[in-house]
Amino acid sequence: VIVRALLGHRLAPIAGVAILVLLLPLLFPSAYYFRIAALVLIFALAALGLNLLMGFAGQVSLGQAGFLGIGAYAVAIGATRFSLPSWLCIVGGAALSGVIALIVGRPILQLKRHYLAVATLGLGLLVAIVLTNEARWTGGPDGILVPHLVLFGWPLRGPQAWYWLAGATFLIGAVLAINLVDSPSGRALQAIHDSEVAARMLGIEVGRHKLTVFVISAIYASVAGSYLALLNGLITPDISGFLRSIELVAMAVLGGMGSVLGSLVGAGILVVLPQAPTILHDYEQIVLGIVVMGCMIFLRQGIVPAIANMAPTIVSAIPAIAKALARIRP
Amino acid sequence: MAEFLQFAFSGLTVGAVYALVALGFTLIYNASDVVNFAQGEFVMLGGMATVFLGLAGAPLPIAALVAVVGTVAIGLALHRFAIEPARGAGPVGLITITIGASIFLRGVAQVIFDKRFHSLPPLVGGDPIHLGGAAILPQSLVVLAGAALLVALLWFLMDRTILGKAVVATAANRLAAHLVGINTRHIVGFSFAVSAAIGAIAGILITPITLTSYDAGTLLALKGFAGAMLGGIGSGLGAVLGGVLLGLLEAFTAGYLSSSYKDAVAFLVILAVLFVMPRGLLGRTKVERV
Numbered sequence: 302v303i304v305r306a307l308l309g310h311r312l313a314p315i316a317g318v319a320i321l322v323l324l325l326p327l328l329f330p331s332a333y334y335f336r337i338a339a340l341v342l343i344f345a346l347a348a349l350g351l352n353l354l355m356g357f358a359g360q361v362s363l364g365q366a367g368f369l370g371i372g373a374y375a376v377a378i379g380a381t382r383f384s385l386p387s388w389l390c391i392v393g394g395a396a397l398s399g400v401i402a403l404i405v406g407r408p409i410l411q412l413k414r415h416y417l418a419v420a421t422l423g424l425g426l427l428v429a430i431v432l433t434n435e436a437r438w439t440g441g442p443d444g445i446l447v448p449h450l451v452l453f454g455w456p457l458r459g460p461q462a463w464y465w466l467a468g469a470t471f472l473i474g475a476v477l478a479i480n481l482v483d484s485p486s487g488r489a490l491q492a493i494h495d496s497e498v499a500a501r502m503l504g505i506e507v508g509r510h511k512l513t514v515f516v517i518s519a520i521y522a523s524v525a526g527s528y529l530a531l532l533n534g535l536i537t538p539d540i541s542g543f544l545r546s547i548e549l550v551a552m553a554v555l556g557g558m559g560s561v562l563g564s565l566v567g568a569g570i571l572v573v574l575p576q577a578p579t580i581l582h583d584y585e586q587i588v589l590g591i592v593v594m595g596c597m598i599f600l601r602q603g604i605v606p607a608i609a610n611m612a613p614t615i616v617s618a619i620p621a622i623a624k625a626l627a628r629i630r631p
Numbered sequence: 632m633a634e635f636l637q638f639a640f641s642g643l644t645v646g647a648v649y650a651l652v653a654l655g656f657t658l659i660y661n662a663s664d665v666v667n668f669a670q671g672e673f674v675m676l677g678g679m680a681t682v683f684l685g686l687a688g689a690p691l692p693i694a695a696l697v698a699v700v701g702t703v704a705i706g707l708a709l710h711r712f713a714i715e716p717a718r719g720a721g722p723v724g725l726i727t728i729t730i731g732a733s734i735f736l737r738g739v740a741q742v743i744f745d746k747r748f749h750s751l752p753p754l755v756g757g758d759p760i761h762l763g764g765a766a767i768l769p770q771s772l773v774v775l776a777g778a779a780l781l782v783a784l785l786w787f788l789m790d791r792t793i794l795g796k797a798v799v800a801t802a803a804n805r806l807a808a809h810l811v812g813i814n815t816r817h818i819v820g821f822s823f824a825v826s827a828a829i830g831a832i833a834g835i836l837i838t839p840i841t842l843t844s845y846d847a848g849t850l851l852a853l854k855g856f857a858g859a860m861l862g863g864i865g866s867g868l869g870a871v872l873g874g875v876l877l878g879l880l881e882a883f884t885a886g887y888l889s890s891s892y893k894d895a896v897a898f899l900v901i902l903a904v905l906f907v908m909p910r911g912l913l914g915r916t917k918v919e920r921v
Contacts, residue, residue, distance in 0.1 A: 361723065408906050414722070415666060419860040420905055422853070423898035434891045543853055547668075547730055554727045583742055590735025594713050597728045601720045 314562050315475050322468040326461075335460035336532075337576055342467035343528045345568035346474050348552035349561060350521025353478055355550070356559030357487065358514045359494035360410065361418045364425025365549045368398045368519040370432055370541025372526030377447045377536050378438055387450040391527040398523035399516045406515040410508065425546050432538040444537030447530045463532050470528070474521060475561050481517070490514055522549075555596050557603025566604050570596075633764025638886040639879065644771040644840065646878020647778035648674075651833035652855025653862065653870035654785065655826040661802035661865055662822035664722060665714060668729040671852025672736040673830025676702045678843035679740055681835050682749040691752070699831045705736070706827025710820045733848065740845040753839040774836045781829060782871055788825075789867070798822060802865075861901050863914025872912060877901075 322342075329335055351365050375394025379385040385393075409420045432439050439445060449456045481487050489510050492500040501507050530536040539545070548571055556567025574592065575585050600607035652670055659667045677698050684694035713728050720728070754773045759766035789795035800808040801818040809815045834843065858877045862869025877897055884896040904912065 355723065409902075412905055412909050415864055416860060416905055416909060416911070418666075419857055420902055423857070423902050426853075426898055427895055430892065430895045543849065550723075551727055551730060554723055558723065584738065586734050586738025586741065588738075590731045590733075590738055593731030593734065594728050597720060597724050597731065598713065598717045601717065601724055 312476065312479060315472060315479065318475065318562065318565065319472055322472065326464070332460045335464040337573060339460055339463040339467045339532060340529075341565070341569045341572045342464070342471045343525050343532065344549070344552060344572055345565040346467075346471050346528075347522045347525035348549055348556070348564040348568050349471070349474055349478055350518035350525075351549050352553040352556075352558060352560070352564045353481065353490075353521075354514050354518040355553055356557075356563075357482055357494060358490040358511055360511060360515070361414065361550075362421040362515075362518070363418045363543075363546050363550065364421035364423070364428075365518065365522050366541045366543075366545035367425035367428035368402070368522035368541075369526035369529070369545060369549075370428050370538065371398045371401065372523030372528075373447075373530035373536045373540050374432060374439055374445070374526075375523070376450075376527045376530050377440075377445045380448045381445065382438065387448065387527075387531060391524060394527050395520045395523045398519040402516045402519035403512065406512045407508070410511045410515060422543070422546070425541060426543065429538050429541040429543075432541060439538070442538060444535050447534050447536055449534075450531045460532075463528070467528060467532075470524065471565070474524075478561055481514075486510060486513065551593055555593060555603060557605040557607070560603060560605045560609075563603050563605035570604075634886065636763050636765035638882045640765060640767050640771060642879035642882025643875065644774050644837075644878070645881065646875035647774050648833050648837045648851070648874075649854045649858045649877050650871040650874025651778055651781060651829050652851050653858035653874040654782070654867060655829050656855055656859040657865060657867055657870040658798075658822045658826045658829075660859075662798060663714065663819045665725045665729065666722075666856070667709075667823075667826070668726060668852055668856075669709060669733040669736060669848075670826065670830055670855055671848030671850070672733050672740075673702050673706060673827045673848075674834035674837075674851050675740060675843060675845065675848035676705065676736065677831025677834030678751070678838035678847070679744050679749065679834075679845065680831075682751055682838065682843070683744055685751065691754075695835050698835065699828055702827045702831035703824045706823045706830075707820060709827075710823040714819075714823070715816070733852070737846055737848065744845055746845060748842045748844045749838070750842050751835070751838045754836075768840065770839045774840065777832065777836045781832060785825075785829070785867070794821070857898065857901055860911055861904060863908075863911025866911075866913040869911060869913035 325338065326335065329338070347365065347369060351362060354360050354362055372391070372394040375397060376387050376390040379390030379393060380387050405424060409417065409424070412420050433442050435441075449458050482490075489500065489505045492503065492505055493507055493510060497507055526540060529540065552567035552571050553564055554567070555563075555570060556565065557563030570592065571589070574589055596604060602610070652674060655670045655673065656667060659665055659670070680698035680701055681691070681694045684697055685691055689697070709729075709732050713732055714725065717725060717728055753768070753770040755769040759768055760772075761767075787795075789799060797808070797813045797818050798821065800811070800813055801815050805815050808818070837843075854877060855874065858874035859870045860873070861877060862871070862873025864870075880897045880900055881893045884890075885893040888896065908914075
């Protein structure tokens with residue numbers, strides 16, 4: 302009973318991820334693996350923010366990479382041009398992203414479906430264009446070097462340190478996300494997802510709730526962008542390009558919309574696949590395309606929800622399988 | 632004045648291609664509610680296949696014809712093997728599938744063609760035509776005429792043939808169309824084929840002017856989508872209008888303001904239009920039923 306209660310607890314998946322994050326390094330043969338895992342966790346954070354917006358509130362954003370770029374350039378410009386401490390720049394970038402989302406979100410979120418998609422796409426593109434053209438500040442298309450993060454007097458370098466920081470941040474983000482989903486606001490968002498008109502009739506302030514979740518998703522993306530910049534040490538305007546935004550959408554959808562674990566799985570697939578051996582490098586995009594299409598065709602709700610749905614069937618089939626096996630043996 | 636004409640012509644030329652891409656979006660969207668992000672790849676495939684068939688020794692008209700037929704086959708395959716099996720996956724799921732398809736097609740193009748930029752000899756050669764002080768490439772006129780012809784043909788197809796009426800009926804109400812005996816599956820497939828053909832032809836027309844490469848499709852899809860939304864998705868006339876407007880906006884911004892901010896201004900205008908007219912210029916209002 303206790304086990305079932307624990308498994309059923311809303312934070313159970315998070316505990317699972319926490320254990321995974323703690324144990325996984327035992328399998329890592331080299332620093333390279335830490336780096337890839339850190340990348341997965343960072344992208345998972347951005348995908349999670351987008352998932353809150355898309356999976357729970359049902360609002361599509363094709364410009365999420367714009368906030369990734371704001372976070373990334375906040376640490377780059379803040380540290381190099383104003384010699385501010387990097388951690389302050391992460392916070393500042395997140396605040397800036399939040400404020401921009403707040404200002405732009407009000408008119409943009411009035412739009413529906415594909416119109417919202419094109420408006421957010423334009424927003425992301427605007428950020429990318431400014432980053433490319435304001436070379437005095439951003440270094441232009443060649444990018445800009447980012448100094449190391451210094452936390453409590455310790456310079457944070459090396460993939461290992463970043464793995465732990467990214468892991469901890471993702472877990473915090475996931476707990477906050479799950480708590481949001483289970484709160485009255487979260488239920489309001491799901492009502493908006495199902496039908497905006499019906500939600501409004503029930504007295505839900507549709508505009509305010511959509512705006513809140515848009516701001517939250519922007520902050521998640523911004524923090525992820527700051528981390529990416531600090532981990533890589535170099536940042537180019539590509540970080541807020543259209544392809545990045547599309548990639549984030551694919552991560553959220555592939556893993557499973559409305560699933561916190563799904564964001565992690567989706568990010569895992571889209572970050573790890575392109576790391577394939579160099580012989581396969583030419584075929585990377587072909588494989589990636591096939592994986593994305595295949596997942597959506599065969600696992601429509603996304604990987605994690607589809608597996609979760611299948612699990613009871615598999616579990617209930619175990620006794621029958623065991624019986625069959627027992628019959629074969631003698 | 633000469634300057635104005637020059638910008639207007641280059642804007643119209645690029646806008647005509649955006650309009651064709653936007654039309655492709657609209658056709659597929661109307662028939663199946665799918666926003667096909669692989670639309671730009673049709674344009675790329677049309678251009679690239681013609682280039683490489685030409686390099687292999689095929690005369691240009693034959694190369695172009697084979698490229699269009701090949702792209703149509705790919706459009707049909709996309710419908711048959713990726714969209715059809717995922718019926719009922721929801722709009723975001725379907726969009727993700729077309730994004731996957733676009734990554735896949737880009738990957739294939741990168742392997743069987745190459746990663747370099749390519750051009751085609753212009754269909755009509757010769758010196759630029761001088762008109763009111765502006766120099767106009769003959770190929771620009773070919774692009775404009777080709778786009779106009781395609782739009783006219785499409786209008787004829789949709790408005791004057793039984794097949795077109797079936798497409799319109801499917802777009803209006805798929806279930807009702809099915810009930811009166813229209814094979815809606817075939818109609819959706821047909822709209823993918825027509826869309827692919829339009830894309831491929833647009834690619835062949837514009838390659839002599841703007842060059843093409845394996846990744847040229849992304850930007851075109853983005854612009855075509857924006858054009859379709861500006862005009863109001865679902866409206867054919869809106870798609871053409873939106874695409875041409877987008878091209879003109881870009882050309883005038885690049886000419887009079889700054890070429891590095893041409894996309895920025897174009898998108899700012901789109902945002903402004905959407906705030907005033909949330910359904911685009913010619914989009915119909917739809918009431919959500921509860």
